Amino acid sequence: MVIYKNKIAGISGSAVDNASKGIFITFEGVDGSGKTTQIKLLNKFLKEKGFNSFITREPGGTALGDSIRKLLLNPENNGPVARAEALLFEAARAELTEKVIRPALDKGKIVICDRYFDSTLAYQGFARGLGIDSLLDLSLWATSGLVPDITFLLSLDASDSEKRLDRQSRKRDRIEHEDGDFKKKLQEGYNELAGRFKERIVLIDANKEINKIFCDIKLKMLELLISRGWLTQ
Numbered sequence: 193m194v195i196y197k198n199k200i201a202g203i204s205g206s207a208v209d210n211a212s213k214g215i216f217i218t219f220e221g222v223d224g225s226g227k228t229t230q231i232k233l234l235n236k237f238l239k240e241k242g243f244n245s246f247i248t249r250e251p252g253g254t255a256l257g258d259s260i261r262k263l264l265l266n267p268e269n270n271g272p273v274a275r276a277e278a279l280l281f282e283a284a285r286a287e288l289t290e291k292v293i294r295p296a297l298d299k300g301k302i303v304i305c306d307r308y309f310d311s312t313l314a315y316q317g318f319a320r321g322l323g324i325d326s327l328l329d330l331s332l333w334a335t336s337g338l339v340p341d342i343t344f345l346l347s348l349d350a351s352d353s354e355k356r357l358d359r360q361s362r363k364r365d366r367i368e369h370e371d372g373d374f375k376k377k378l379q380e381g382y383n384e385l386a387g388r389f390k391e392r393i394v395l396i397d398a399n400k401e402i403n404k405i406f407c408d409i410k411l412k413m414l415e416l417l418i419s420r421g422w423l424t425q
């Protein structure tokens with residue numbers, strides 16, 4: 193597993209197996225940090241440029257993944273123990289990676305995924321206290337080593353996340369009901385990941401206006417497309 197970690201730290205934004213023709217983009221952040229909003233803007237922008245991109249999400253994106261999502265996020269359900277929770281997220285991820293993400297990348301598509309294994313590292317590894325290293329190993333096993341090319345981490349304080357969740361008309365899911373301590377730990381966990389995987393994770397200030405945030409994301413995305421030879425300067 194040390195090999196995996198060295199590779200992740202060292203290869204600067206490429207999949208560990210690095211065999212695919214496509215580009216794998218993930219979005220991360222605390223609940224309500226604006227991932228969905230930015231993902232839609234990015235997908236529209238990429239399509240307007242003529243790229244074959246699509247959006248998927250975790251947990252979800254497959255029949256099994258959607259069932260696991262319902263099981264894990266339903267506020268009526270009693271929460272599973274932390275290890276069971278982590279394994280269920282990994283099961284949904286294994287299914288999504290093998291059935292949807294890898295085949296699309298192999299066809300040269302751009303896959304934009306709303307959350308991926310950094311969520312497990314921050315939520316279950318850091319905030320639930322299971323440990324980042326063991327869950328990184330498990331995530332790499334579940335995905336056969338598929339690491340995003342780039343991860344946009346939308347950084348938002350726990351108190352601002354709470355305010356946004358309160359303003360939403362929909363009911364909170366089970367994990368969004370967690371207390372303030374859990375949410376503070378989450379942002380700390382994400383900060384640790386941003387420090388550890390500097391080559392892959394782009395930290396974005398999610399407190400700015402929606403369009404300003406998108407400008408930051410677009411700039412990084414253009415850099416990546418140019419560096420891959422998908423666009424010329």
Ligand code: T5A
Nearest residue numbers: 223224225226227228229250281307311312315367401402
């Ligand atoms: N989970 C997931 C784990 O614990 N482990 C795992 O391994 C995985 C994969 C998934 C839950 O499961 C957990 C994490 C989550 O708790 P989810 O559907 O991803 O659930 O949940 P959320 O992240 O909570 O998704 P949301 O849709 O609620 O949040 P988004 O997508 O981050 O934010 P968005 O774009 O919907 O915006 C939220 C609100 O803020 C406004 C929007 O209009 C909206 O009302 N907004 C802004 N307001 C002001 N300024 C801005 N810049 C704004 N941008 C958006």
